[in-house]
Amino acid sequence: MADGKLDRDFLRSALALMSRTDVDRLLFVSDHPPSPTEIRGRPTKRKLVYAVSSEGIANQLKAKKATAVLIPPYDYTRIEKIKVAVVAAQSAGLLKDGDTVLALCGPGDDRVMDTLVKLVIGSEDPEEKIRVDTLGLPPEFSSQVVESLIHTAMEIGAEGYEGHAVGTIVVIGDSTAVMEKSRQLILNPFQGISEAERNALDPPIREAIKTFSALDGAFIIREDGVVMAAGRYLLSMSRDVKLPMGLGARHSAAASITAESNAVAITVSQTTGTVRVFREGEIALELRQKLRRV
Numbered sequence: 001m002a003d004g005k006l007d008r009d010f011l012r013s014a015l016a017l018m019s020r021t022d023v024d025r026l027l028f029v030s031d032h033p034p035s036p037t038e039i040r041g042r043p044t045k046r047k048l049v050y051a052v053s054s055e056g057i058a059n060q061l062k063a064k065k066a067t068a069v070l071i072p073p074y075d076y077t078r079i080e081k082i083k084v085a086v087v088a089a090q091s092a093g094l095l096k097d098g099d100t101v102l103a104l105c106g107p108g109d110d111r112v113m114d115t116l117v118k119l120v121i122g123s124e125d126p127e128e129k130i131r132v133d134t135l136g137l138p139p140e141f142s143s144q145v146v147e148s149l150i151h152t153a154m155e156i157g158a159e160g161y162e163g164h165a166v167g168t169i170v171v172i173g174d175s176t177a178v179m180e181k182s183r184q185l186i187l188n189p190f191q192g193i194s195e196a197e198r199n200a201l202d203p204p205i206r207e208a209i210k211t212f213s214a215l216d217g218a219f220i221i222r223e224d225g226v227v228m229a230a231g232r233y234l235l236s237m238s239r240d241v242k243l244p245m246g247l248g249a250r251h252s253a254a255a256s257i258t259a260e261s262n263a264v265a266i267t268v269s270q271t272t273g274t275v276r277v278f279r280e281g282e283i284a285l286e287l288r289q290k291l292r293r294v
């Protein structure tokens, strides 16, 4: 049976592994950072990256010269939380291909850490269950745009719209081709708004995306975050896609558009709330929810 001492020893052992030269980063995925006494004197604390779900905690850590990234505050499984934290750290430029990362997290509110995962960024090993590396975005993409839209998708999956589960597709990049391969289903709510005022990097625009996710059709977004349209029906029906059984028209349309263009598509399943990122006709990242709130 676990007791407090075992938990403390587990944490200490994980922190001790950080000092190995073949470990590049330790991702500490929790809103409860270890106490200063646990960290004090560890020469390798610069390898520590905290992934926290509140801006307040992130700011406190940054004030202490620690490195912190923000992840959405939803109750995902441990592995999903680690995946999101890795995406956030990658997008902040804290991880690079080939880095060996240890990620620590726990269940629920993460007071007790009980899971330690080792992963290599960019590894193609099919045995590796965490495939965040395969996102491998082309250089024209802003990882900040993609990451913030993944977070928005997770919020849509967790919260829905006014208590109802909703699903949606967000297509990012290669927007001229994507517009050609889609048609308008409803009036485009973003039409007539200047480019500067419809960028998904702005929180109010992401809020608008959450609201409009209740409408039918897909969002089309340029690499730099400018929202080109909402309510688009994707016309692509590529045979060149790999989809697991059980996924329907929405996921197939998202996979197809990425097979037929250089775009990336993020889907939120209305049925399960699962967020998937598609690239080149395949799922590159899958984030399942532990508990649905709607």
Ligand SMILES: Nc1ncnc2c1ncn2[C@@H]1O[C@H](COP(=O)(O)OP(=O)(O)OP(=O)(O)O)[C@@H](O)[C@H]1O
Pocket: 167, 168, 169, 216, 217, 218, 232, 233, 234, 235, 246, 247, 248, 249, 250, 251, 252, 253, 268, 269, 270, 271, 272
């Ligand atoms: N080609 C398309 N372009 C844009 N939206 C689409 C397209 N095809 C389907 N959808 C949207 O997906 C919705 C759900 O379709 P379906 O149930 O077949 O998808 P699914 O892949 O099983 O996804 P979910 O898990 O959300 O149910 C449709 O009502 C429609 O709003």
